[in-house]
Amino acid sequence: MVRVSVSTLTEWLRERDDAALARLLGARPDLATPIPADTSVLATRAGSRASVARAAESLDTFTLTVLDALLLCDADTRPVTLAEVAAMLGTKVPRKRVREALDTLAELALVWGPDDALSVVPSAREAAGMFPGGLGRRSAELDGRDLTAVIAELSEPERKVLATLAEGQPTGRSRDANVIVPLEQAETPVQKLLARGLLLRLDAETVELPRQVGLALRGAHPMGQVKVNPPPVQTTAHKLSTVDATAAGEAMELIRHTEKLIALWSGEPPAVLRAGGLGVRDIRRLARELQADEVRCTLIAELALGAGLVIATDTSTPQWAPTTQADVWLAATPPHRWATLASVWLDLPRLPGLAGSKDLRDKVIAPLSEELRRPLAPASRRRVLDALGEFEPGTGVDSPDDLAGLLAWRAPRRGGRLRDDLVFWTIREAQALGLVAFGALTSAARALIEDGPAVAAKNMADAMPQPVDHVLVQADLTVVAPGPLEQTLGHEINLVADVESAGGATVYRISEASIRRALDAGRTSTDLHELFRTRSRTPVPQSLTYMIDDVARRHGQLRGGAAMSFLRCDDEALLAEVAASPAGARLELRKIAPGVLVSPVPLADVLEELRGAGFAPSAEDSDGRLMDLRPSGVRVPLRQRPKPAGVPRTASPEQLADLVSAMRAGDKAAGTRRGRTVALAGGGGADTSATLALLQEAVTQGRNVHIGYVDANGTASQRVIEPIRVGAGVVEGLDSTRSETHRFALHRITAVSLVEDS
Template identity: 30%
Template sequence: MPTPEHLAAHLRTLSPEELSALLTARLDVLQEPAPRSLGELAGRLLRQESIIRTLSLSALSHVQVAEAVAALGDGWTVARLADLLGVPADDPFLRETLSVLAGRGLVWPGAGSHLRVMWPHPLGLGPTAAQLLQQLDVVALREIGAALGVTPGRTKRAAVAELAAWLGDAEKVRALVAQAPASVGTSLSRIAQQSLDPFGFGGIMLGAQMDAPPWAVDRGLVVRSPWGSGVQMPAEVALALRGGAVPFTPEPPSPPLGEVDAELVERESAAAAADMLSLVTAVTELIGHTSVTVLKNGGIGIRELRRMAKAAGRDEDRIRFAVEVMTAGGMVGGSERVLALGDGFEEYATMEPPGQLLDLADSWLGLPACPLAPGSAGDPALSWDYDDEAVLSGLRAGVIGLLASVTVPGQSLDPSELPGLLTWHMPFLTEAARDDLDRFVAGIWREAHLLGLLAHGAITLLGRQLLAGDAEALRAHLAVLIPPARTTVVLQNDLTAVVTGTPSAALLALLDQTASTESRSGAWTWRFTPASVLRALDAGATPASLVTDLTAVAEDGRLPQPLEYLIKDVGRQHGRVQVRAVGCVLCSTDESLLDEIVASRALKGLRLVRLAPTVAASGKPPAETLVALREGGYAPAEVRADGSPVVSVVRQRKPAPAPVPVPASGAPMLADPVALADRLLKLD
C-alpha cells in the first residue's frame, strides 16, 4: 500500500506547472490551512473521500483504467496494464488516459493499491496473494515454496513477499497451470471467472463454493477459506487465468447532430427568458394576493396547482416549475399551511431583469427535484427527495456541458442521445440515477428550454456563457437578450398607469406601493384608488412626496389632474384621527407629583407624555416602567385595567441558557494553486 512518503517522492519529480495543474484538479486539497509540505499534501491526496470524489467525476475510460490499475495493485506497469486492457503498450488512448489520471494525482509509477478505496474488489477479484498467504503458517508457506521451486526467506514476512511475487508473474502462473491435470485446469478456470460479489458477507469470507483441487492448494493457486468450506483465489492468479481483455472504451459515443438556424435559437432563447420572468411575476401575484394552501407534508396538491394555473392563465407544468425554482431560491416558503413569499424574494425584487434570470438559473441548478420529468404530473409540487439533489445538480450541469462540447452554433442534438453520452462522461453519476436516468434527462431538457439555456434542441449563447462563467460576456449578452427595464410610466386620466415592457425594480416598487395591480402580462397595468393612495401614505409617504415621485417617472413629465386631485383629497383625510401606541399609563390624583415625574431627567428613558391632568403615558411596558419609577425613588403600585391591584408573586430565578454556537457559513477558503505549488517545491 503506497504511503504519503511514496507519493511525496513522486510529487518532487513534478515541475511547478505540473504540480499546480494537479492542485487545480483536486481543489479539496487546497482548503485552508494549506498543506505545509509535500508530505502533508500527499496525505491529503491519499484521503479516501478525496480519491472517491475525484474518480466519481471521471469519464468511463478513466474509471476503467483506474480500476484495472487497482486490480494490478502496487508494482503495476504500463506493459501489464496494456496487456490486461488488450491494447498495445504504446496505445495513444491509454497513454492519454494515464496522463489525465496522473495529472489528478490518482496514479503514479508502481503504486495502485490505494485505488482500492474505490473498488475493494476491482474487476470482481478477491484478496491479493500477500493477503491470503498471510493467513497461513510458516510450515504451509514452505510447502508451497517447495512445490513452486522457491526457497522462501527465513521469516514469515519474507516468505509471503517471495511467494506473492512468484504468483504475481502471469507467465509463470499460466505455465504452471498448463502442467496441471485437465480437471484441475478446468476447475481453476471456473474459479478465476467467478466474481466475488455472490459469495457471502464481503465476498472474501466464504470463498467460491467449489471443490478445492489439492494440486492447486499445494501450489498456492487457491487458498482454503478459514471461515468456510470454499476456496479463495489470489487476485493475481485470477487475472492471469481469466484470459481476454477487460473492458476499455477510450472514446465517447459519437451521436448524429442536426442542423438548426442559429438566429432562430437565439430569438427563442430571448422569448423563453422573458416568459420565465413573466411567469415568476404571475406566481408572485398569486402568492401575494391569494391563499395558496400547503399540504401537511409541505407540498402543493394537484387541485391547488390547477387552480393557480387557471388564475394565472398558464399551464400546470409551468406553474409547478416556477414554484419549485422559486422555493429552491428562497423566494417562496410555507407559512402556517399557506405558501408565502420568503426572504429571498426581497433581494430578487431589487434586481434588474438580467440579474433575476441568472438568479433563477442558479436556483434551478441546485433544485433537489425534477418537476418536469415524465411521470411527475400526478405528484404534489415540492415533494422533494434530497437524496436526488447531488444527482440532479450533476446531471443538469452535465446536460448543458455536453451540448456545449459536442455541438457548435447551428447544430442540435436529439435528447434521446443524452443518456448514452452521460453514461460515458459521468458513469458514477448515471449509475446513481439508476432507473430514473431517462426521465430525469427528459425533465432537465424541458426545464432548460423554459429558462432559455436550450432552444430547438441546441444550446444557446446564454447556456454557453453561463457554463463558461464569463461574467462580462454574460452581462453583455443579457443586455441584448432581455430588453432594458423601463424607468417611466404612462399615467392616464382614468387613473391607470401603463408600462410597456418590464419595469425597473425602483419603478415597480413605486407603482406597487401607490396603486393596485390590474395586469402583468404584456403591458403592465396598475390603477390608482383611494385605498392604494392611503396605503402609500400609511407607509410613510406624504401627498407632496407622492406627487413629486410620480411626476418624476411620468413619460410626459406631468401628473394627470384626476390623479393629483385624488392624492390631495386622500391626503387631507389622512391623519385626522391619530392612534398612538403606549406601553402603559400612570394615573394619580396628585397632579404636582405627575408634573415632577414627567419632568424628571432620570426617567427620560420612559418617554413620558402628559395626556390629562391626572394621566401620563409611558413608552415602556408596565414592568419596565415600575422598575424605573422605583429606582427613581418613587413608590408606584401596579393595577389592572379595571383599577384593581396586582399582587406580585416572587419566583425563583433560573439561570439563562448558554448561547448556542452558530456555525460559520460560506464556502471554504482555498489556497492559490500556483503559489502553493511553487512554495512546496522550494521547501523540498
C-alpha cells in the same frame, strides 16, 4: 528518448519534474494537506485507498476501463507492458486512445513506469470494486485448459448460462448452487457447470463465472464493448438574441415572484417547522399566491434564504420573515436584483430539487430544511453549466437525457444515485433563473461564470426590454403595462392595482380594495387622478374617476393611532399635574379622554421616569390587576452554529510551486549524511544554547546544516540550509539550491546536524 525503469512510486515521483508534481498536487488537492515532508510521504498518500477512490471520481469511462484492464493484467503486483493492456482492451480500441488514457493516469500518479513496465498503485484494486471489467476472479483449476474447446462441447442451456454471466456481472443467484454433485449426478445446467469447474460456488444461492471462462467467451473483446468516445449529444442552433430575450423574460418573472414572496411573508410570516424548514401548507399557500407550482416556489424560497432576504427569527415561535437586506434588494434595479439571485444559486450549497422527496427514514424533506444542504452542489451545477458552455453561443441541447449521458460518461463515479437527477434539476433551475433557454447558455450566464455578477447584470440589462414610462387604462378598470415599468411608476401601479396576469405585457386590475390600499399608504385622490392622467396613453374611463372619488370620500372617517402605554387616574388634578411636569413633557404624554393619558414610550420607561420625578405609579394588566415590570436580567441571543466548510479551493500556481519546493528540500534533507547533532532527548524543541552554538559554528566554517523544523501550523519538515546569519532568535540561511533566503525561529527548530560531505 530512453526511459529508465523505476521500481517504486516514490522513485518515479522523485524523477518527475517540478511542473508535473505541481499538476499532480493541483489535480489531487487532498495530497497537499498537510504539506508532505518529501516525495516518500507524497507517494504514501497517493497510494492510499481513500485518495485513489477520490481521484478515480474525476476519470471518464474509457480511462476507468483502461485502469480496469491494468488490474486484469495484475499491474498492481507486477509490471506489465502497454501491449498487454492493449490486448486486454481488444483490437478495436485505438492504441492512441490507450496512450492518452495512460498519460492521464500517470498525471494523477495512479500509474507509473515506462510502456514496458507499467505499474498501478495496489489500492486501485480496492477502489475499482470486486470485478474489474465485469470479469470474475481467476480459478487456479482452469489454468492451462483449452476452454474454447470445453465450451464448444457444452449443451445450449449451459452455454446460455455462461453467456449471460459473461455479458454482465459475473455473479448470479441460483438454488442449484446449494450443493456440488458429481457430473454424472448433475441434472441442471448450473449443477453441471459447477461440476466441470466452469462456475464457482460462493454460497448456497450464488455462483461466480471464473475470469478465464469470461475471457474465452468474450473472445476478441476481453473487456466487452468498450466505450472509447463520449455519447453524441443532439443540439440545435438558435439566434443568441432569441435565447437571451427568452431568458430575460424568465428572469423578470423570477424577480416578480421573489418580490411577491417578500410581500407575503412581510404581512404573514410562515412558521418554522419544529424540525426546521417550511411546512406543506405554507408552500401550497405560496404556490396559490404566486400562481406557480410548488417546485418553483421551493426554488424561490431557497434563493431568498440563500441571499439573506428571509431568515428564521430567534423568537420563541420562529417564523420565516424578511430581513433588512430585502429592502436593499428591492431598491436595486431589476438586472442587479437578478444578478444577486443568480450568483447565490450558482454557489448555493443546497439542493432545492430534493424538497418533496423522502429521506432514509421515509419522511418528506421540507423546503428550507437542513436536509437539503449538500456542500458539493455548487460543483455539480458548474459541471452542467460548463458542459453547456462548450457549445457555440446560441447552440442548445435538445434533451437533458443527452447531457446526462455525456456527463455520466465523463465521470461515472461522481454524483452517486442523484447523478442524473442533478443534471435535470440544474437545467430546470437554470431556466427558471434565466441562465438557460432552449437548452443553451445565455450571454448573461457565460458572464456570470467567467466574470462575476456585475458583468452578468450588464448583459441581462441589455437583454431585458427597456422600461416604459406609460400604461394603458382600459374601460373594464384594467391597466396594461406594455413592458417592464420604470421603477417609480411600477411601484405606484403595484400600490393602486393588483397583477391579474404577467408576461411580456402585464395586466393589472383596479378595485376598491386596491384603491383603499393606495390611500392607506398616504396617497390622496388627487394623487391617483394625476397618476392616471399623466401616465395613461389612453383616456381615463369615467368609471375609474368615480370609483377613486367614492372610495376617498369614505376613507379615513374612522381613525386610529399608536401608543405604547397609557396612564389612567380618577383624580383629574393629579393627572393634569403629571402631564404638566417636565417628566410628562419628556414622555410626550397626551390626553385622549377624561382620566386617560397616552405615551409613545414603553410602560416600563414611563413608570421609571415618573418615579424619578416623585410620583408613585403602578402597572396593571388588561384585567386591571397589578403586575411586576422589573427586568428579569440580561438575555444574550443564541449564536448561530458555524456553517460546514465547503469544497476546498484549488491552490494557486505559486502555492503549488512552494509545495513542490518544500518536498524537494525534504528529499535533499533525507538523503544527506549527518554529523554532529543537537536535539532535545524528549522529542520537543532542541536545546536553544546548543543549537545556537552549532549554527554559529556552521556560519563560521561555511557548512550546510540539516534542521528539523515545526512551523506555526504544527507541520513538521526537514531542510538543508547554509546558515548565513544567526541572532535575535532566528537563523537566516540559503536553501539547498542557493536561490532563496529563509528565516527560521530558533525555538521551533527540533534538531540540527552538520552535513557531512559525501
